[in-house]
Amino acid sequence: NAGVMQNPRHLVRRRGQEARLRCSPMKGHSHVYWYRQLPEEGLKFMVYLQKENIIDESGMPKERFSAEFPKEGPSILRIQQVVRGDSAAYFCASSLGTSGARGEQFFGPGTRLTVL
Amino acid sequence: GDSVTQMEGPVTLSEEAFLTINCTYTATGYPSLFWYVQYPGEGLQLLLKATKADDKGSNKGFEATYRKETTSFHLEKGSVQVSDSAVYFCALRRPHSNYQLIWGAGTKLIIKP
Numbered sequence: 147n148a149g150v151m152q153n154p155r156h157l158v159r160r161r162g163q164e165a166r167l168r169c170s171p172m173k174g175h176s177h178v179y180w181y182r183q184l185p186e187e188g189l190k191f192m193v194y195l196q197k198e199n200i201i202d203e204s205g206m207p208k209e210r211f212s213a214e215f216p217k218e219g220p221s222i223l224r225i226q227q228v229v230r231g232d233s234a235a236y237f238c239a240s241s242l243g244t245s246g247a248r249g250e251q252f253f254g255p256g257t258r259l260t261v262l
Numbered sequence: 263g264d265s266v267t268q269m270e271g272p273v274t275l276s277e278e279a280f281l282t283i284n285c286t287y288t289a290t291g292y293p294s295l296f297w298y299v300q301y302p303g304e305g306l307q308l309l310l311k312a313t314k315a316d317d318k319g320s321n322k323g324f325e326a327t328y329r330k331e332t333t334s335f336h337l338e339k340g341s342v343q344v345s346d347s348a349v350y351f352c353a354l355r356r357p358h359s360n361y362q363l364i365w366g367a368g369t370k371l372i373i374k375p
Contacts (some may be wrong), residue, residue: 153325237306239306253306
């Protein structure tokens with residue numbers, strides 16, 4: 147059973163370009179979470195999605211950032227018009243549910259975004 | 263607001279040494295507490311957890327005890343191995359949130375043969 151997959155692992159963009167980060171959850175998982183880790187800081191919650199629905203986007207910047215989790219295919223975190231401050235590691239996690247053992251979050255290896 | 267503070271790394275030890283990585287937290291109520299580990303090139307893996315005061319989580323020789331009086335959840339291992347080299351993250355989940363995790367900055371552990 148493959149774990150959470152993220153791609154690309156490393157992404158380099160110039161200021162003003164768009165970045166698309168992909169996350170394929172574990173098989174059978176319908177809950178996806180995105181976290182961002184700035185250099186020298188802990189992970190920060192960005193958004194929680196459950197198939198086709200955004201449940202909680204309280205941690206996501208209001209502008210330039212968007213996330214989706216379509217019925218088919220991976221979850222996508224999209225950053226438009228990237229700036230240097232967007233350089234970070236972006237982690238995706240998935241879970242079966244949100245309570246008890248079903249709420250355990252399994253993490254992908256992360257995508258390291260560098261904005262030049 | 264809720265927060266987690268970990269000791270800064272890197273922590274460098276010799277094989278078979280005793281390990282302590284400090285973690286303290288600030289939160290209202292009784293959060294659940296977690297330690298995650300990230301081996302080079304891999305995703306974060308849950309190492310152990312504790313959901314109430316005085317609980318002890320343990321796994322792979324690592325232990326941590328939920329201390330409400332000192333708001334701490336220090337990670338310990340009696341004898342580390344080179345294969346324990348990784349980044350260790352302490353995290354909490356708010357009492358009334360089923361999913362949102364609050365994270366420490368991570369502590370890089372380097373074990374030398």
